[in-house]
Amino acid sequence: MPSLGSFVLTCIIIAISLVLSVSASVGNIKSGPSPRRFMSGSQRHNATFSLTQIRNTKWEPREMSTTAVYAAEFLKHKVQMPKVLRLAWEKLKLHDDQSSNSSIHRRVDGQLVRYSDGQYVFPVTIGTPKQTLNLIFDTASGDFWVWSWLMPMDMLQNRKYYNGSASSDATPWDGQSWGATYAVGSNYGIVWQDIVWIDAIGVAGNPIECSQGVSNWFASLPGVDGVLGLSYAYNDSEKPEPQQTWITYILPLLAAPVFTVSLVHNGIGTIDFGFIDQKKYTGSIVYTPITIIPGGGAFWAFNWTGFAIGSDKYNRTNIQVMTDTGGNISMMPESIANRYYKLVAGSYKQANGAWIFPCKASLPNFVFGVGSSRIVVAGKNFILTNLPDGINCIGGIQSREEDTYVFLSIPFMQSIFVVHDYGKMRMGFANRTWV
Known part of the structure; x- marks a missing residue:
């Protein structure tokens, strides 16, 4: 699973x-x-x-609804949910308020997922x-x-x-x-x-x-x-x-004055303080200044310079991005998420707006730009977890409103090497050999 x-x-x-x-x-x-x-x-x-x-x-794995999984990052960072998700979330909360039985909270949208x-x-x-x-x-x-x-x-x-x-x-x-x-x-x-x-x-x-x-x-x-x-x-x-x-x-x-994050897909990761371990990345580290998210507090954020999905053409687009080692879903503007899942055979949206696809589907890599460099994230990381049918999975990339910043969470972090540089108030990114 x-x-x-x-x-x-x-x-x-x-x-x-x-x-x-x-x-x-x-x-x-x-x-x-x-x-x-x-x-x-x-x-x-x-x-x-x-x-x-x-x-x-x-x-031990736990069960929760796909609505709660999808809503997590919105609630964490106090940002507006897409309308269909908001309605599903309000329905979920209503059922939870009316019963002390937590299984109702998990069942109300009809989709249980086991979470790690x-x-x-x-x-x-x-x-x-x-x-x-x-x-x-x-x-x-x-x-x-x-x-x-x-x-x-x-x-x-x-x-x-x-x-x-x-x-x-x-x-x-x-x-x-x-x-x-x-x-x-x-x-x-x-x-x-x-x-x-x-x-x-x-x-x-x-x-x-x-x-x-x-x-x-x-x-x-x-x-x-x-x-x-x-x-x-x-x-x-x-x-x-x-x-x-x-x-x-x-x-x-x-x-x-730095710390670095090197996470591993389905494995044990490390955080290093005070130094940069050259054995943990390939090529060179490319740096970019920290940016401020309006009303967002002191989060680690930057501007990417473009993106590409799989072998598609690189899109030069300056978008603000926040990194988050405490979240499992990466949020993209709806147009980018739609473009991603257009390349995933059998993918579809649930009524709550969550993207679902066959677990055996081939997921394209995701590339984002830092300056003139390209950082590559493995598509396999975007298989979040499977649905009860054992056939379909919920995606680690989900959509949010257009003209908003991106959340890069654990699925992205597990493919790349990230430097948090306090001294120069910047972030650094490098590719890694995937595990």
Whole structure:
């Protein structure tokens, strides 16, 4: 069964990320924020390190509707859905609101898909003594949230979670809360500060968003203990004081102010900090400036200079693009998505607008331009997962309105090498040998 494996950093999970900030109760907490500082045991200068994903040993495939799959990126980034999807989504939510039975949420559009969210994660250590959690790293989010001891105990059975009360270095942050509304519920809580160790760098006083409640979707995702956002500035849901991201804080310690992403289709990927590994790409890296998405926060975005589908003619078109390691569907303007599936035999649209095709169909490669260079993405990556009939699959490329920017998510990332360069505020792209 085709699926999106690597770095599926909760596909829908983060794929349906921050849509609305909500406030949470802070109880009787009376402490204020403490300053962040590097631990004495940290690698203090010219640091370089590589993080390798680990397989989530508690992972199991989950079922959800194609409507929720398609709606994920729209909800995550607060952008308007196509009309047919919006109507299907409203119908789906109505059924979900009228029943506590989550299977109704999955069945209402008549199409169940089995999803591989959370199959690969990164270990992160918090507190004194150290508590190790397995997190999803998401470049299209600034939030750092975890399952916590503040949640109802019945939800914590057989789960790993952060316990701030058990850490001698943890302090609560008076009045600071966080919250996010997802497609299938809300996550919310309060903020504590504690030591966070990633590889050989320890940051004391790092804000940690501690969950007091999570949606049913997250509750049904075993082995994923939270999310670490890697956006490049203040891009999180904390109130009343948004915080800089973990990555921006450790930049002074890195040998170079960069990190790179190298994901693998149905396999284990890596994120490298402070250096660029020349063994992980072919040819040369081509760079382009970061662009700002109006109202979109500090996301990693750029302008591509054109595209081609399969062996078709290259189209010179300047379009803004946002990259996202936390989403499983890449969104294209409708004309581009239509052009892509015109080349896929047997493809069709569901009533909700989602593109479907025979799983055995040959999918064309997708080429996009960065400057005068061409970056090639393997067509096989756009087989997201199969439908219940075992014959048809939902596509990893879906459509959105014309004259809007593009989302390049995991299906694209699994074919290419991506550099996130803070020092020069640019992104770099290179081709890779496909696995």
